[in-house]
Amino acid sequence: MRPRPSSSTPPWTASPAMPGVDAADEFETIERLFRPLAHPQWGRSLIDDVAALPSRPGHDLILTKDAMVESVHFLPDDPMDTVARKLLRVNLSDLAAKGAEPFGYLLACFWPEASGWLEREAFAAGLAEDQAKFGVYLLGGDTVVTPGPASFSLTALGWIPQGRAVARAGAAPGDLIVVTGMIGDGFLGLKAARGELALEDERIAALTAHYRTPEPRVDFALAVREYAAAALDVSDGLIADMGHMAQASGVGILIDLEKLPLSRAATAWLETRVDPIAALTELATGGDDYEVIMAVAPNAIDGLKREADARHLRLTVLGVVTEGEGVVVRYGGEIVEVTQTGWRHG
Structure with missing residues (x-):
C-alpha cells in the first residue's frame, strides 16, 4: 500500500x-x-x-x-x-x-x-x-x-x-424474456467508428454515437425492480448474457432470432447481408448494447409495457424461459447453432 x-x-x-x-x-x-x-x-x-x-x-x-x-x-x-x-x-x-x-x-x-x-x-x-x-x-x-x-x-x-435488488437468478419456466431498446447497434457502432461500414452518413453517425455513448436505462430502473424476476444488462452480447441468466437461474431460455429489435441503421445493414441468419446472429452476439434483459412473469408483462410506453421505450418479447439449461436460438422455427455467443474477457 x-x-x-x-x-x-x-x-x-x-x-x-x-x-x-x-x-x-x-x-x-x-x-x-x-x-x-x-x-x-x-x-x-x-x-x-x-x-x-x-x-x-x-x-x-x-x-x-x-x-x-x-x-x-x-x-x-x-x-x-x-x-x-x-x-x-x-x-x-x-x-x-x-x-x-x-x-x-x-x-x-x-x-x-x-x-x-x-x-x-x-x-x-x-x-x-x-x-x-x-x-x-x-x-x-x-x-x-x-x-x-x-x-x-x-x-x-x-x-x-432493502432486499429488492434484481438478481440474474430468479427466472422460472414460463417467464417471458424481454429486452429494452435495440440490439446490435453496439456491434455495428464499433464497425462504423473503424470505417468498416458502407452505409449512409446519417446511419454511420447514429451507430458511432451509440457505440461511444450508449444510453443506460436509468429511468427504467424502477420498472425493472417492480416487474422483473431476473435481469442484467447486455454488455458481452445478448445471447451470452441470456446464458448468464439461464445459468444463474438454473433454467433454459428459448428465443426467436427474427424477433430481434433493430434500429433503422441495423435494418439497413441487414438488408445488405447475403445470409440473414448469420447477420442476425452477429447482432445478437456482438455486445456493447447496454439494454436490459429481463425475465418477466406473463401476468406482469402488461404492467411492464405500460411503464415502457410512458417512457417511449421499445420493449420486445424475444422468447420464454424453459426447463433445462442454456440458450436455444431459433429462426423460423428451426434451431440455429451459435458457436460464439458473445465477447469473452481474457
Whole structure:
C-alpha cells in the first residue's frame, strides 16, 4: 500500500510519479478538473481520503465496477469526452439492471505519459455533462501516470430498498424474456467508428454515437425492480448474457432470432447481408448494447409495457424461459447453432 499522504497532500491521491513526470500535473488535474465534479457534501471536496455517505435506513447500497482500456474497450482516436461518458454509462447500466437509483461514483485514471491537459479537460467535461444528465456526483478516487495505454476504472454506487435488488437468478419456466431498446447497434457502432461500414452518413453517425455513448436505462430502473424476476444488462452480447441468466437461474431460455429489435441503421445493414441468419446472429452476439434483459412473469408483462410506453421505450418479447439449461436460438422455427455467443474477457 502507498504511504498515507500528509495533511497537506490532496487526499484524492496522485500516486508518486515515474521518473521525469511532473507530479504537480496530477494535483492540478484533481484541483482544476475533478474537484468541481465532487458531491458538494459527501464528496468532502476531495480533500479527505474517503467519501462519507449518509445512511439510508431500509436501503441497500449497490456497488458495481467496470474498467476501460485503450484499444480494448475504446479506440485510440475516440474523443476523450465520450470515453468518460461511456465509462460512467456502462456502470449506470449495471445499476439500472438491478433496479437501483444511482447516487455517485469513484474514479481511477491511468494517464499515458504523452497525454496532455486538453485530453484531461475533455475527459472531465464529458463527466460533467453526464453528471448533470443522470444526477450523480464524483465521490473520490485516484489519478496516476502510466507508461501503458490510457486506462480508467469507475465504481458506481446506488440505493435500492432493502432486499429488492434484481438478481440474474430468479427466472422460472414460463417467464417471458424481454429486452429494452435495440440490439446490435453496439456491434455495428464499433464497425462504423473503424470505417468498416458502407452505409449512409446519417446511419454511420447514429451507430458511432451509440457505440461511444450508449444510453443506460436509468429511468427504467424502477420498472425493472417492480416487474422483473431476473435481469442484467447486455454488455458481452445478448445471447451470452441470456446464458448468464439461464445459468444463474438454473433454467433454459428459448428465443426467436427474427424477433430481434433493430434500429433503422441495423435494418439497413441487414438488408445488405447475403445470409440473414448469420447477420442476425452477429447482432445478437456482438455486445456493447447496454439494454436490459429481463425475465418477466406473463401476468406482469402488461404492467411492464405500460411503464415502457410512458417512457417511449421499445420493449420486445424475444422468447420464454424453459426447463433445462442454456440458450436455444431459433429462426423460423428451426434451431440455429451459435458457436460464439458473445465477447469473452481474457
